[in-house]
Amino acid sequence: MNILLFTHSMAGGGAERTVATLANHWADAGWEVTVATLAPQSEDFYDLRPGVRRSVLGLAGDSGSPLVAALQNLRRIQALRRLLAHLRPQVALAMMSTPSVLLALAGHGMPGLVRVGSERCYPPHAPLAWPWSSARRHTYGRLDAVVALTGECRRWIATQTSARSVPVIPNAVAWPLPSAAPWIVPNAVVAPARRVLLAVGRLDPVKNFGGLLAVFARLSGRHPDWDLVILGDGPERPALQAARTAWGLAGRVHLPGIAGNVGQWHERCDLFVLASHSEGFPNALAEALCHGMPVVSVDCDTGPRDIVRHGVDGLLVAPGNPDALEQALDALMGNCVLRQHFAAQAADARERFSIERVAGMWEALFSRLEEAGAAPRRPAGVNDRGEFLS
Secondary structure, three states: OEEEEEEOOOOOOHHHHHHHHHHHHHHHOOOEEEEEEOOOHHHOOOOOOOOOEEEEOOOOOOOOOHHHHHHHHHHHHHHHHHHHHHHOOOEEEEOOHHHHHHHHHHOOOOOOOEEEEEOOOOHHHOOOOHHHHHHHHHHHHHOOEEEEOOHHHHHHHHHHOOOOOOOEOOOOOOOOOOOOOOOOOHHHHOOOOOEEEEEEOOOOHHHOHHHHHHHHHHHOOOOOOEEEEEEOOOOOHHHHHHHHHHOOOOOOEEEEEOOOOHHHHHHHOOEEEEOOOOOOOOHHHHHHHHOOOOEEEEOOOOOHHHHOOEOOOEEEEOOOOHHHHHHHHHHHHOOHHHHHHHHHHHOOHHHHOOHHHHHHHHHHHHHHHHHHOOOOOOOOOEOOOOOEOO
């Protein structure tokens, strides 16, 4: 198979990690793999196998006016089309909204090319500027398929765009997680005898770490042997540090920063929590399960309910209900047997989100689209079997 994966950049992020994971897996399988980006290779964060060809279009950056933006996007479409004509891949896969739009336009009318777009978040949570939003709505029908991460995302794409086929394929999760700098040694942050509640993510309001800290403050007296560790960095750090001081939890809540050895933290900690207001597909939650951690998660849109099996490997709580989050955490922090029971089931996620299984879903999609050739257009909101989506 000759495949091109196209995204904005290979800087740190969930979509970029997905590109690297799939590209490396397929290169190891003997495929001819190219990763193309608009941004320069100097921004790359994720490592690619030596067998992965790297191509840079060099057309990233903001535009100063609508006219400049239109000309810049025309150059991007032309550059991508030239690359497709040169490489002649069987499949071109775009990651995220704007690369998917560019692929829909650049690959239009190229015989023998399967064109697949992919939304890597729930679109209402990351609205596009009007020109891109309009382009997405009208151009997705030119793609052979647009892949969604969750059922909610699929329904939105099917009803709000002209997409012809909207399969759901989750992210793959590496187990064990590879380690990279910066390394933060767990026992250098929390004493070995302490139990640890772990959260991971960018320190951003949408992650609701402030709300989590407030919940932990109410739990801290009932569970004096527990600490809260939040791995990550971002604009909310000063506010979280101030809240930690105000709650009198300077020795119980730790904000050590970004860790490249999250897998070691999974091995050290006792319980994982996700308190976000919204998500797309929270990789951190799936990674915790894969490492055998019991979890408590807010059942926000979207992702947690596609990852956590409530009452089997963790607990889901209603969004916007800090009392429910407190009760769920209280139940698990105070019950070692229940934590162990959930942890024993959590490891099933290693198979559910394994690269072999997830890559196999992509490969089955490519094969189906290649066999279908130029599939007849169908109405939005109808699935591949001609059934109306709910």
